[in-house]
Amino acid sequence: MATNGEDAEPEARPQPSHPRPLRRTGDFLGKHRLSAAISRLNQEIQYLQAELDEIETMKPSSEACKAVVLSTEGKSDALLPVTPGPENPAWHRWFQRVPSSHSRKWWTHKGSDVS
Amino acid sequence: MSVAELKERHIAATATVNSLRERLKQRRQLLLDTDVAAFAKSQGRSAISFNSTDLICCRTLQGHTGKVYSLDWTPERNRIVSASQDGRLIVWNALTSQKTHAIKLQCPWVMTCAFAPNGQSVACGGLDSACSIFNLNSQVDRDGNIPVSRILTGHKGYVYSCQYVPDQETRLITSSGDQTCVLWDVTTGQRISVFGGEFPSGHTADVLSVSINSSNSNMFVSGSCDMTARLWDTRIASRAVGTYHGHQGDVNTVKFFPDGQRFGTGSDDSTCRLYDMRTGHQLQVYSQQHEGDDNDVPIVTSIAFSISGRLLFAGYSSGDCYVWDTLMAEVVLNLGTSQNSHEARISCLGLSSDGSALCTGSWDKNLKIWAFGGHRKVI
Numbered sequence: 415m416a417t418n419g420e421d422a423e424p425e426a427r428p429q430p431s432h433p434r435p436l437r438r439t440g441d442f443l444g445k446h447r448l449s450a451a452i453s454r455l456n457q458e459i460q461y462l463q464a465e466l467d468e469i470e471t472m473k474p475s476s477e478a479c480k481a482v483v484l485s486t487e488g489k490s491d492a493l494l495p496v497t498p499g500p501e502n503p504a505w506h507r508w509f510q511r512v513p514s515s516h517s518r519k520w521w522t523h524k525g526s527d528v529s
Numbered sequence: 530m531s532v533a534e535l536k537e538r539h540i541a542a543t544a545t546v547n548s549l550r551e552r553l554k555q556r557r558q559l560l561l562d563t564d565v566a567a568f569a570k571s572q573g574r575s576a577i578s579f580n581s582t583d584l585i586c587c588r589t590l591q592g593h594t595g596k597v598y599s600l601d602w603t604p605e606r607n608r609i610v611s612a613s614q615d616g617r618l619i620v621w622n623a624l625t626s627q628k629t630h631a632i633k634l635q636c637p638w639v640m641t642c643a644f645a646p647n648g649q650s651v652a653c654g655g656l657d658s659a660c661s662i663f664n665l666n667s668q669v670d671r672d673g674n675i676p677v678s679r680i681l682t683g684h685k686g687y688v689y690s691c692q693y694v695p696d697q698e699t700r701l702i703t704s705s706g707d708q709t710c711v712l713w714d715v716t717t718g719q720r721i722s723v724f725g726g727e728f729p730s731g732h733t734a735d736v737l738s739v740s741i742n743s744s745n746s747n748m749f750v751s752g753s754c755d756m757t758a759r760l761w762d763t764r765i766a767s768r769a770v771g772t773y774h775g776h777q778g779d780v781n782t783v784k785f786f787p788d789g790q791r792f793g794t795g796s797d798d799s800t801c802r803l804y805d806m807r808t809g810h811q812l813q814v815y816s817q818q819h820e821g822d823d824n825d826v827p828i829v830t831s832i833a834f835s836i837s838g839r840l841l842f843a844g845y846s847s848g849d850c851y852v853w854d855t856l857m858a859e860v861v862l863n864l865g866t867s868q869n870s871h872e873a874r875i876s877c878l879g880l881s882s883d884g885s886a887l888c889t890g891s892w893d894k895n896l897k898i899w900a901f902g903g904h905r906k907v908i
Binding site for chain 1: 530532535536538539542543545546549550552553556557560561562563564565567568569572574577578579580583584587588606624730768786787788790791803805807808810811812813835836837838839840855856883884885886887898900901902903904905906907908
């Protein structure tokens with residue numbers, strides 16, 4: 415809420431030489447922050463320009479897509495219904511009888527080797 | 530130089546940055562000649578075919594009395610640590626469903642937990658803006674609690690995520706609401722490096738998730754409320770190696786793809802995406818039409834890849850857990866509609882180290898273990 419400056423000031427102040435009230439600290443901090451922000455932006459501009467240069471010789475996405483497809487092949491994966499071997503017997507532990515003094519639970523094994 | 534002149538320079542520099550970013554975006558768009566699904570289809574691939582009962586919930590871990598927020602497996606296959614709104618960490622033997630440790634936390638608002646590579650310690654963090662380390666072999670105190678062995682302080686915001694560096698027992702990375710990630714030396718409690726913060730290429734909002742590259746543990750990726758993922762080299766804290774745009778909402782979860790050259794993300798915009806680490810290309814968007822109005826669109830809370838990378842598991846706020854065929858970008862199973870599924874939001878999930886089981890954690894207070902119980906064909 416704006417207040418009348420004269421009411422707030424008990425003593426008369428000398429007329430300031432600037433058209434607006436001097437706030438030295440505020441101005442200094444404002445300039446400092448702005449300068450720092452501008453430095454950061456200039457640095458960012460350099461990085462972005464370097465990135466644009468890099469993009470000129472960058473391979474298209476199809477190359478990486480091919481690599482993704484190839485990387486999933488030939489790897490044995492316990493959670494896939496069809497998977498390259500070897501099948502690790504430890505995968506079946508989740509369905510084997512678990513000796514436990516606290517529980518009589520066991521889980522039926524629904525696997526490929528049940529005849 | 531006057532303030533007015535500086536302001537003009539600031540405006541001009543901002544305009545240049547924006548224009549360069551726009552040019553980069555357009556150049557990148559031109560390089561996207563295909564996505565993974567279109568390429569895979571052109572190579573004659575077809576989607577994985579699951580029977581609805583192939584992935585079975587074979588354990589339900591009950592014990593938390595509040596929402597489960599986070600979980601992590603040990604490298605030695607069968608143990609899991611979970612963190613809950615009830616202010617506790619529980620360590621489970623996932624095979625027997627037994628609780629081996631229950632740790633009551635000083636700060637009950639925990640958001641994340643992680644197992645140390647040797648399985649002897651666990652870390653957690655949350656609204657106390659700190660990361661607490663507990664040695665599971667410690668003598669319990671007179672209240673039966675495991676005392677905290679180290680508190681990592683320094684973040685100026687909540688700790689949303691933490692992960693131990695895979696081959697180093699003593700190093701841990703956290704991500705925070707203070708917009709930074711930090712690499713810690715757990716033995717001394719010192720910050721080794723701070724990623725982001727005052728430097729221009731850091732995240733500009735809360736950092737919600739991290740994932741360390743297991744093929745090259747110097748590299749990690751972070752996901753943020755600023756809608757980007759960023760790649761970092763732990764040896765170069767001054768600048769992110771890359772920034773990945775595309776998401777239209779908070780990036781809640783990031784996870785490296787098994788080949789260590791790509792990573793996946795999940796977001797409030799309801800999509801998952803796959804990015805190429807080196808080029809920055811967005812290789813695939815995993816997006817499903819959802820029924821209901823726009824206000825109801827579920828967010829992706831957590832993701833994990835199966836050990837080959839062929840499957841992408843994604844947990845959603847709706848309680849769904851979609852199993853995506855990574856190559857074909859199709860949902861091949863929904864664990865949220867399986868028998869025995871969770872009854873509320875899936876908040877976290879993770880694969881066992883041998884890839885034989887998936888653990889999901891939920892706001893229904895339970896964790897569930899899923900494994901393949903169908904007929905497996907080994908070729």
